[in-house]
Amino acid sequence: MADTIVAPSILSADFAAMGEAVKTLQRQHADWVHCDVMDGAFVPNITFGMPMVKALRRNTELPLDVHLMIERPERYAAEFIKSGADIVTFHPEASRDPHKLLAEIRELGAKCGVVLNPDVAVSEAEPFLDSCDVVMLMGVFPGFGGQKFIRDVLPKLEELRRLRGNRKFLIELDGGVTLDNAREIVLAGADVLVAGSCVFSSPDPEQTIASLQHIASDRA
Ligand code: DX5
Ligand code: ZN
Helix, strand or coil: CCEEEEEEEHHHHHHHHHHHHHHHHCCCCCCCCCEEEEEECCCCECCCCHHHHHHHCCCCCCCCEEEEECCCCCCCHHHHHHHCCCCEEEEEEEEEEEHHHHHHHHHHEEEEEEECCCCHHHHHHHHHHHCEEEEECCCCCCCCCCCCCCCCCHHHHHHHHHHHHCCCCCEEEEEECCCCHHHHHHCCCCEEEEHHHHHHHCCCHHHHHHHHCCCCCCCC
């Protein structure tokens, strides 16, 4: 069984030293860099936009996994891709036409996906499953790092894996991942783990990333 893909979230990095943070993540063998874009409207916090993604792009070759927590993501998706985003995910309820946006992201050469908040049923993603490279389930309500994982999301991961059938999309879990719960999250169905505070507050981030990558490598 392949290792778990680990995407550290730079929301928990030092905002005054982002270039160094992504260079370090690359040296530490992270798989992707998770970039949390918040607009202060869709979520009650504001982070950064395209200029930051562009600057990160100059500092790492790791895939940039851009999570748009913004209203009407169709307004900016193309600019994020132009700035260097490799994967663009968004919350379908924020978009006027999620199908059109998924197609547009792919046409522009990036991978695309929808994100479901903890209180959104997996069935809401069903209409999009044929058009996604990634489907991401939130393990917390978006807006802030360091929150506690909502365990009700575990059966949703199992349901999504069942629904996937032969489709090829990756299942990503974002929010509340720790070394203590990562194994059950992966066993429930996650192929990709976003990990913010767990990596950045670790005394040994490289070891934490490696542990998350191998946390269920013994599974059948
Ligand atoms: C939450 C963000 C997450 C967050 C994860 O709004 O989308 O990506 O940074 O942080 P942790 O791993 O600390 O829960
Ligand atoms: Zn995120």
